[in-house]
Amino acid sequence: MDMEQNIYLVGLMGCGKTTVGRQLARRLGRPFLDSDHEIEARTGVGIPTIFEIEGEAGFRRREVQVIGELVHEGPVVLATGGGAILAPENRQALRDNGWVVYLNVPPLQLWNRTRHDRNRPLLQVEDPLAKLESLYALRDPLYRETAHFIVNGGRLPPSAITQLLVKEYQKQCVL
Numbered sequence: 001m002d003m004e005q006n007i008y009l010v011g012l013m014g015c016g017k018t019t020v021g022r023q024l025a026r027r028l029g030r031p032f033l034d035s036d037h038e039i040e041a042r043t044g045v046g047i048p049t050i051f052e053i054e055g056e057a058g059f060r061r062r063e064v065q066v067i068g069e070l071v072h073e074g075p076v077v078l079a080t081g082g083g084a085i086l087a088p089e090n091r092q093a094l095r096d097n098g099w100v101v102y103l104n105v106p107p108l109q110l111w112n113r114t115r116h117d118r119n120r121p122l123l124q125v126e127d128p129l130a131k132l133e134s135l136y137a138l139r140d141p142l143y144r145e146t147a148h149f150i151v152n153g154g155r156l157p158p159s160a161i162t163q164l165l166v167k168e169y170q171k172q173c174v175l
Contacts, residue, residue: 004075006098007169010085010143012135014114015103016158017079023162025077028169034079038066047081056083064089071097082135085142095146099172101165102147104140105154107132148172 007024009017018034025032036047039062043050050059064087070078071093078098084090094100105113111129125131144150149168153161 005169006071006074007077007165008071008094008098008100009077009079009103010094010100010146011082011103011105011153012107012110012132012139013082014110015082015105016153016161017103019158020103020153020161020165021077021079023158024165027162027166028075028077031073031076032079033070033073033076035063035066035070035084036079036081038070039063039081042066060087063087068093074098083139085139085146091142091146095148099149099169100147102143102150103153103161104143104150105152107136109154110136 007028009021009024011017021034022032039050039059040046043062047059050062054062060083063081063084067080067084067090070076080090080094085094107129110132114128114132149165149172151161151164156164
């Protein structure tokens, strides 16, 4: 791995990808990108509207296209949407084109972080905690399969996670 390697942050919604990604990009002097924000910028509407009009399948198609393009930008720090790893082509593109970090946070903590956020279409259900638990059960193995490095971020503040990632990234790039 070289110091120009892209860094991709994956994990469930609310795990801190955007917060950590911004801090990490600032520390490394790189642009920060967020695949969900890129989709919104390109479509001119928010993610909930895309889900409403096209359903999750339509949103996932857009996500594959955007990630397929963003992995060729660089060097950047990219936060992916929580479900980006569902598509095999996204897992492959991320793994082949950069250093993938999984920010692993337990579902109860994610629920505490996201429970008042109305901008998360998958959580607009009767029991959002149960939904997060089922998403975690489904996606955790895919995040682990895709990641080069896993951070158990449930107990660490974003600044500590950022510091850990800078050290680990530099260590892996020197090898």
